[in-house]
Amino acid sequence: MDRPSPSALLDSFRDALERARTPDDLVEVNRLHLGKKSPLKGALKSLGRLAPAERPEAARALNEARSLMEQEFEARREHLERRAVEAQLAAEWHDLTLPGVAPERGMRHPVTQTEERLLALMRRLGFSLVDGPEIEHPYYNFDALNIPEHHPARDLQDTFWVDGRLLLRSHTTTVQARVLQKQPELPIRVVSAGRVYRNEAVDATHLAMFHQFEGIWVDRGLTFAHLKGTLALIARELYGDQHRIRFKPKFYPYTEPSVGVDLSCAVCGGPGCAACHGAGWVTILGAGMIHPKVFREFGYDPHEVTGIAFGIGTTRLAAQEVGITRVRSLYELDLRVHRAIHRGEP
Numbered sequence: 001m002d003r004p005s006p007s008a009l010l011d012s013f014r015d016a017l018e019r020a021r022t023p024d025d026l027v028e029v030n031r032l033h034l035g036k037k038s039p040l041k042g043a044l045k046s047l048g049r050l051a052p053a054e055r056p057e058a059a060r061a062l063n064e065a066r067s068l069m070e071q072e073f074e075a076r077r078e079h080l081e082r083r084a085v086e087a088q089l090a091a092e093w094h095d096l097t098l099p100g101v102a103p104e105r106g107m108r109h110p111v112t113q114t115e116e117r118l119l120a121l122m123r124r125l126g127f128s129l130v131d132g133p134e135i136e137h138p139y140y141n142f143d144a145l146n147i148p149e150h151h152p153a154r155d156l157q158d159t160f161w162v163d164g165r166l167l168l169r170s171h172t173t174t175v176q177a178r179v180l181q182k183q184p185e186l187p188i189r190v191v192s193a194g195r196v197y198r199n200e201a202v203d204a205t206h207l208a209m210f211h212q213f214e215g216i217w218v219d220r221g222l223t224f225a226h227l228k229g230t231l232a233l234i235a236r237e238l239y240g241d242q243h244r245i246r247f248k249p250k251f252y253p254y255t256e257p258s259v260g261v262d263l264s265c266a267v268c269g270g271p272g273c274a275a276c277h278g279a280g281w282v283t284i285l286g287a288g289m290i291h292p293k294v295f296r297e298f299g300y301d302p303h304e305v306t307g308i309a310f311g312i313g314t315t316r317l318a319a320q321e322v323g324i325t326r327v328r329s330l331y332e333l334d335l336r337v338h339r340a341i342h343r344g345e346p
């Protein structure tokens, strides 16, 4: 039998190794060229059959070939492993320096934001928040507030009636009536906030449902000076010096005297626009000294106890703050409008 030469074994091994691409290929190369039944092992076993003089040289050459094969096999194995790791890294690589995809952030409704601002301000002044029902008995909406049946003020506010006996409250003053009825200890400093309803023709600034914010401060010895001071403080805290405010006489059945507080229109800045009905001013606050009849209704002596009451049109204020003329947009839940408001481009 022809014995393969060490260089032929090496060539054939190198050829197979070159073509190996996977761990399985390597196992096969190892089995065929270095394994128990490989030509190399056969040649090593048959050394004994050689003439003694040829043996050392043949053994040295075979061992040298085996040693080279083992080294090259190991080098190839390491190379293939490294390449596999690199391929995996390339496949899984993420560029962490790329800017992320930011999720769109939500925001609170402008009316909610205005309400929270008002509430935070009034809490600082020692007021606490009370709540009341939106479906109300006419007593709290009218009678208790010096608006008896057939009183013209009852027609001023076209009311939504619920099955003829109850109504949707037309102002948050109902909550103040409920507080006074309980006759809590003086001083009373409470605010209420929420939805009110008017059966009105809807236009840019009038809605059938909108938000109000109201407060009362009742104690012994309160005067109109307390009222004016409180309103001026609220206006200054809300607007700083950016806007002019003005007081004007007003009529409300449940306060006497009554005042309205106008804010110079934030949308047009004075010349007049749709938001201010061309007036350049927007009435955002109504207030007054609580009417003696209201006090008597709830068992207080108006000679002893006085109080101030004020109501803020939260919706109108929010519209002014975000600078929109069409107040209705605030309630139409059109996200395009709200995104524009958020970006400051109504």
Ligand SMILES: [Zn+2]
Binding pocket: 265, 266, 267, 268, 269, 270, 271, 272, 273, 274, 275, 276, 277, 278, 280, 281
């Ligand atoms: Zn205006």
